[in-house]
Amino acid sequence: MLKTALNHYTNNFKGFSREIWILTIVTFINRAGTMVLPFLSKYLKEDLHFTYNQVGWIMVAFGLGSMLGSWLGGKLSDKIGFYKIMVFSLFTSGVSMFLIQFVTTFEALCVSMFLLMAIADMFRPAMFVSLGAYAKPENRTRALTLVRLAINLGFAAGPALGGLIIMGIGYSGLFWVDGSSCIISILIFALLVKEKKKIIHDDKIENAAAVKSVFHDKIFWVFLFVSFVTAMIFFQLFTTLPLYHNEKFGLTELQTGLIMTLNGLIVFSLEMPTVGFMERKGFPKIKIIILGSFIMSLSFFLLLINIWAGILVISMICISLGEILTFPFSNAFALSRAPRGQEGQYMALYTMSFSLAHIVSSKVGFEIIAQLGYQTNWFFMAFIGIIATLSCFWIKNALAAENVS
Template identity: 85%
Template sequence: MLKTAFTHYINNFRGFTREIWILAIITFINRAGTMVLPFLSKYLKEDLQFTYNQVGWIMVAFGFGSMLGSWLGGKLSDKIGFYKIMIFSLFTSGVSLFFVQYITTFWALCVAMFLLMTIADMFRPAMFVSLGAYAKPENRTRALTLVRLAVNLGFAAGPALGGLIIMGMGYSGLFWVDGASCIISISIFALLVKEKKKAVHDDKTESASDVKSVFHDKIFWVFLFVSFITAMIFFQLFTTLPLYHNEKFGLSELQTGLLMTLNGLLIFSLEMPTVGFLERKAFPKIRIIIVGSFIMALSFFILLINFWAGILVVSMVCISIGEVLTFPFSNAFALSRAPRGQEGRYMALYTMSFSLAHIISSKVGFEIITRLGYQINWLFMACIGVIATGCCIWIKNALITEKTS
């Protein structure tokens, strides 16, 4: 029985092109090497002696650089091709990381982080567009899921490696290793993968070939709002929830880490089989996103039960299931919605919604907690999750109307 289950699991990884596997491998190398990020605020506070206010502003510059980079990466992918943008972004940001470690003044670091993230996050929309070119149409959602899996595994390995490097080489070692991982991963890509033109859009059920511009695509803008809300809810996992674990239930760092590991294990074991099954059954993407966003909202309603520590496990399971259903199909919906020649613009706006959520999520969460307490924050996150679910239902109906008109 275990052998059969394992065979079914492995079968979900079959059918990918060679280029998709290389993309997944370089994504893992790059994300495992992205070890500056988990320690950045710690480095700024403890090593450079900045105040909390200054650290906050540097992180804001970081976030806005990410947004600008996402937009530029998408726009330029449509203009000159995703391949050139991917190589430029990772190689240049890798070299830049070598020099950023020598910048130690506040304003210079604000500018440096803004420019670094502008260059670095040009990669994300270009990479999404490349999946549309290299993946077979019938397994495009699974290809997106494979790359997400590589990102999650890379992020899981990165902080542990980062901690070891800090112990052995100090914070400067992080910048050297992170920069080197960018250059090595994109060099592998350039050597093994040849440039390919974007594939013709063939997902007619949810595409919008008659839409002239992304700015006139009302359905897509409502979808971006849904993506922003679900990302904002999800990012509470890394900002307010770890503090809640300790302040309310007295959980240690190890116990919080184990809860985070549970999330990673559930994503690793469930996401690819779930996506493979739903893709084979040809379930409409927006219906899956409706269920996923509702389950994410439910996970925060569950947190309102605050007299039993076990509820944290139940909530984490719900968040993880919501993530499995929401994010892979959101990626795929955004790509399938784009008319031919505008894939980059659409994926740029999609990735920008996550960058904006990253900036706002912690600010809003901590502000509510400071003024009104954790319970109100969970209620707020749950309610906006319900609003996102309602918007998804509107999108589903709007797609039916669009298809029949």
């Protein structure tokens, strides 16, 4: 029984090309070093002593830079290729991370964070497009999931290690480790993976006259709204929740890091088997996203129970399950929806929805907390999660009508 279960689990990791595995390892190294993000709001509030309002505006600059970077990364990937964009983005953002720790004024940090994220987030749409070159069509969702696993395994190690670094040598250590991981990971990629033109598979060959502009794809735009809302909810993990842990329950950086590590471990353990099972059973992607967005919404309803610290762990488990069901299939839905030659444009808009969520999530979250408290913020996030779930039902019906016509 145990051997059979183990074989089923390991079978999910078979059939990938060498390049996909290298990309996965590179992503893990990079993500494990990305320790600044989970503690960024705490660093700005507690180390640099900014107000909630100032922290919110710095996060807005963070998100605006991310949006610009996502758009540029997708546009340039279609024009000059994903490979060059990936190398430039990670190497330059690594060097920038070394420098940004010396920026401590509010105005300068807004500008610096904007520029840093404009460079760093060029990587994301380029990386998604690279999967079209290095993954087989039948492996594409699992390849996306494998890369996400690397992200989450790195995330499982990163926050706990980051908490130890802060307690040992302070926040400056995070910037040095983060910058180094960017540079090391992209050097490994450049040395081991050769540039390759994206192969147009049979499932992407279409009549050019029948290809519509992304701006006329109504289903995709409603899907982008769903992606934006679910990301907005999820990003509370990196903005308001770490502060809530300390202010409401008195948790240390290490304890916060360990709760975030739980998220990474759950996703690492369950995401690939879940995706493999769903693909084998042929469940429609949109139905899986419906369930995931509902569970993510439920996790914030649970946070309304604020008399017991254990609810933070239960809520984190629900967030993790919602993430497993929502994000890998959202990635795959966006990539499968893109017509030939427009993959970069579609993935740019998809990643931009996450960048916009960064802006709105932090700013709205901190403003609600400052004016009305944490409880109101948790209710608001849960409520918009229900709206996203209902929007998924509209997409499901629209897809059915599209297939009939």
